[in-house]
Amino acid sequence: MVQALNQFKETPSQTAGPYVHIGAVPNFCGITGVYPEDLGKTMVSDGVRGERITVTGRVIDGGGNPVGDCVVEIWQADAGGIFNSPEEHRAGADPYFTGFGRCPADTDGRYSFETIKPGPVPGPGGATMAPHITFWIVARGINIGLHTRMYFSDEETANAQDPVLAMARPLGREATLIGKREGDTVRFDIHLQGENETVFFDV
Amino acid sequence: MNETLSNRRKEAAPFPARDRNWHPAADTPGYKSTVLRAPKKALIAFESTLSEKTGPAFGHNMLGELDNDLIHNFAKAGGSAIGERIVVHGRVLDEMGRPVPDVLVEYWQANAGGRYRHKKESYIAPLDPNFGGFGRSITDREGYYYFRTIKPGPYPWPNGVNDWRPAHIHFSVFGSGFAQRLITQMYFEGDPMVAKCPILNTISDKRAVEQLTAPLDWANSIPMDSLAYKFDIVLRGRRSTFFENRAEGN
Ligand SMILES: [Fe+3]
Numbered sequence: 001m002v003q004a005l006n007q008f009k010e011t012p013s014q015t016a017g018p019y020v021h022i023g024a025v026p027n028f029c030g031i032t033g034v035y036p037e038d039l040g041k042t043m044v045s046d047g048v049r050g051e052r053i054t055v056t057g058r059v060i061d062g063g064g065n066p067v068g069d070c071v072v073e074i075w076q077a078d079a080g081g082i083f084n085s086p087e088e089h090r091a092g093a094d095p096y097f098t099g100f101g102r103c104p105a106d107t108d109g110r111y112s113f114e115t116i117k118p119g120p121v122p123g124p125g126g127a128t129m130a131p132h133i134t135f136w137i138v139a140r141g142i143n144i145g146l147h148t149r150m151y152f153s154d155e156e157t158a159n160a161q162d163p164v165l166a167m168a169r170p171l172g173r174e175a176t177l178i179g180k181r182e183g184d185t186v187r188f189d190i191h192l193q194g195e196n197e198t199v200f201f202d203v
Numbered sequence: 204m205n206e207t208l209s210n211r212r213k214e215a216a217p218f219p220a221r222d223r224n225w226h227p228a229a230d231t232p233g234y235k236s237t238v239l240r241a242p243k244k245a246l247i248a249f250e251s252t253l254s255e256k257t258g259p260a261f262g263h264n265m266l267g268e269l270d271n272d273l274i275h276n277f278a279k280a281g282g283s284a285i286g287e288r289i290v291v292h293g294r295v296l297d298e299m300g301r302p303v304p305d306v307l308v309e310y311w312q313a314n315a316g317g318r319y320r321h322k323k324e325s326y327i328a329p330l331d332p333n334f335g336g337f338g339r340s341i342t343d344r345e346g347y348y349y350f351r352t353i354k355p356g357p358y359p360w361p362n363g364v365n366d367w368r369p370a371h372i373h374f375s376v377f378g379s380g381f382a383q384r385l386i387t388q389m390y391f392e393g394d395p396m397v398a399k400c401p402i403l404n405t406i407s408d409k410r411a412v413e414q415l416t417a418p419l420d421w422a423n424s425i426p427m428d429s430l431a432y433k434f435d436i437v438l439r440g441r442r443s444t445f446f447e448n449r450a451e452g453n
Pocket of ligand 1: 017326
């Protein structure tokens, strides 16, 4: 026998279910008067540094149907590559940018975030990660939240050096992680299954 | 810790890999909604980077006075929700047993009759005009949270011919890093429907199911007012960062 490590198991995940909107975005589903605003609805305020963009797309299931009852959350660095987080010890983040967004999909499976383009972020072993936004998707039928990233189509040089994209490239799946820049809009569809299944991460 | 005496560089520590066998698999045909929604390809694994080691923080000043009182936060003046009054409380800890302070815990549930306040909900049980069915807390310095509510009812759902959800409360928890993000459900001690639930049965290890089942906390019941249930939540812990004084890009 040896000493016990006294470690606990992580609480197991369970699906967010069909009514996740009640808890996550009550105002969106018409239950008003309890919270002044749904969490994560506003990411930027006046005075924000960087390029303002709209990130939008659809979440699609394996039958090609919209995932109209999902909630999408995003987390990203500010324009200088700094996170607005107590765990960020390098520098202070832009006070006009939260970095966190939460958006319920509509019946067409479409989400949309008004945000800014993040700066590059240091990665493992001194590498630099290309500008990217972390996505987390929950819904009925998703037993554990799905974690992925969106990179930007107008960052070809940085993307070519990115250590995470480098893992998807040999699998021929890198394109599923690239949002398409069209003016101030970046389009990023998420496919839960099928030919274009988005790369999801265990991270 | 005094940084000048410590040889530890201040930086967010990474998370050990998730035990994916403890969690439900993605594809669990007994829960039919997973069939078209579970990714089929293998997840790509890598050690958490700054993007996952950091996460949003929410201030205690965000909370309204009744945010953790589901009996009253949607009720008309002088009214209260119908049902068995309960307090749900516990701590948010990490896998190393450390409390996780100042993190947002959100919860939502059906009313005492098993009906959700949602436009797509079609169960014949009535709405309670004084019950919204959701609330939120931020853990204190010891990782503690609590809220008062009514015990939710079980409800039938379209899956098998006659499937019912045991009474449950949905929980969403933020950690200090986005890699800890977790949504789960709490069940109640002694409920015979727990064993029959296709959603709980997505979990293969019986001990993991027990971890989601809150015991009746008799000692903390409030006489002539509320029963109590205790539900501790464990988030992924941060790894010790031995020998990681290398520069992380700056
Ligand atoms: Fe439910």
